[in-house]
Amino acid sequence: MVVEVVSRTNSLTDIRDKLHDYPRMGVPLYVVVDPRKDKKTVTVHSDPSAGPDGIRFRKAVPYAFGDTVIAGRWTLDTSSLKSYPADW
Template identity: 90%
Template structure:
């Protein structure tokens, strides 16, 4: 390795004790963030902690709400939680998805985080300013966290897509989603047991 480069530790490189300390520190930051005037997301990936100021726009929020309503209407036994802490006891990774779908009977109202291994589907609506978080980082982390379905909604003016990632499995490149089905805004999208009408989704304004 070149002396001028720095190699980041990944979660796979961390010892169980290091993973526990990282998780505890992220939890402390989350508790601190709850008392700030601004809203922050505290998430971990590959041995690093990321803090993101939450400033969702109207189109972003509307897209989340419209998808949540469809999901809960089709499956009354589930809840679609938004901006809720989710953690994986196996990898130590923590995320705050735009939407996570979980059977209501599997929720624990005394827990600080939702166990990702209980989650049926995650939906992320791409932010205009940090798109790589959803389309690269979380695409890498979510299958490792045991999430069977990951839906990425991209409202950017040059995209307007809904992509369904599924079939997570182990391979030479690690645990990855092995199936990817892209759709355009306006399509009827099948994601697991859900059929999503995307005609009401809002794209970001052209001048953004």
């Protein structure tokens, strides 16, 4: 499993690029924590498999900050996660 916090300045790398790279590397779970003020989400990407568009994660489950996140055999408490400050 890979867990990453979305970069404030380069969010597309985590949200788009790595989302396509990790399943091809054999990573079974990719958890993306997005603390930007307008998002505040945790998304669990799973079930990598081949399809007409190549090897991709086939399942994505979104959670809000404060939810209990299920990622494979792990449970993540997100109640104390913080968003990026407004002045960043």
